[in-house]
Amino acid sequence: MGDDALAPWSLVDLFSRWELSTPVLVGTTLATGLYLFGVWRLMRRGDRWPVNRTICWLVGVIAFFIATSSEIGVYDDTLLSVHMVQHMILSMLVPVFLALGAPVTLALRTLPRRPRGWLMALIHSRLAKVLTFAPLVFALYVLSPWALYYSGWYRASLEHPLVHEMMHVHLVVVGSLFFWPLLGLDPIPGRLTYPLRVLMTVLTLPFHAFLGVTLMNQTTLLGGDWYPELHDSMAWLPDPSADQHLAGGILWGSGDAIGLIFFIVLFSQWVRASIREAAQVDRRLDLQEARARAAGEDSDRFRGATTE
Structure with a gap:
């Protein structure tokens, strides 16, 4: 965290330095292997599985790995703007692509009888119904960024590696709870009619924009003195206020862009x-x-x- 040996950030060098984490390696390997094993089992018995779903799942897993292990992950606690890129990948892109992979449907078609029964029981459980209740997941999705950046949680994520990793998981989980029912590919509770799905998507756009504009205009720095102290030790770092202004712009612009793309997917x-x-x-x-x-x-x- 805040390594003095870090070279200046450059998008050109995105894949030149990696910070590999054992939980991330194990998790992404399992997610990839189990999914491909399920597809292989379907093909072996003569069933078909849409190639685009497999591609979407792999894109989601790779996007998670890149966001947490490439130079985005290396610099996510050094530059707030880089962290914001990571935030949008984990909270929007990764959940959308994982949902488009329809892993629950794949599991129901490939699991043995008893595990399939357990999965069906979980899908129809009260917990699943609560976690996919539209007003609840909408509130979680739009309010969790405010809770992250305007509480002690964000500073704790900068100082403690475990909290930092849990923040990554939180972003993906909350994003998945929001996008999975909206896409409606898997047989999970909380599926809405298409007009309500479009409405919920449109309603998220002002919240991203408002938070982004708030970050751009405020004078108080996120993380307290974390970024100013890093700036003092690494001369190449931009002014923390300017970097926070850029981070707010990234949140605003990318949130609207990804939301618009998702709106087009829903409409189609x-x-x-x-x-x-x-x-x-x-x-x-x-x-x-x-x-x-x-x-x-x-x-x-x-x-x-x-x-x-």
Whole structure:
């Protein structure tokens, strides 16, 4: 934390230095291996699994690894602006891509009978219903950044490695609780109608913007004297106030950009679902019409036979 030997930050050198953590390595390896094993089991028995879902899951896992282990992770306690990039990756990009991977559906299709029953019981449990209750997850998602940056939690994350790692987990978990029901690919409780999903997505945008503008305009530094002391020991670091202004801009701009992309994904899902529903209605009406026509023809034949 705050290593004096750190060279100046450069986006060009993003993958030149890594800070590997055993829990992160084990977690990402397990997440990748178990998912690919599930896909392999489906393919082995002749079932198909959408390639785009596998790609999305791998992108989510890799994004988590990069955000916590590349130079973003190395400098996340040295530059607030770099931390904010990490924050947006962990709280928005990673949860969205993991949800698009539909791992719960994959598990239900590949687990043995007893573990599958345990998973189904968990999905239908009261705890799952509470954790996917739309007003609750919305409040958690929009208020947790305020709790992080305007309490002693953020300073503690700078000083204590365990708290720092738990903050990463918190961002992914809260983001997943928010985005998973909205995407609606997995059979979990809390699934909303498409108009409500779009509404919840739109409502998050002002909160990111307001927090970003607040950080840009305030004179009080996040983390107290943490960043000024680092600035005194490393001359290449930017002025802490300027870096905080940049961090606020990153939060504002990236939050709106990712929210807009997610809105487009939701809207496209809504359109495809409407098309499928309309096609089902058409097939049902065609079937009813065919049955009515057949019944009419049978009735005509019966009357003709009776007349003869």
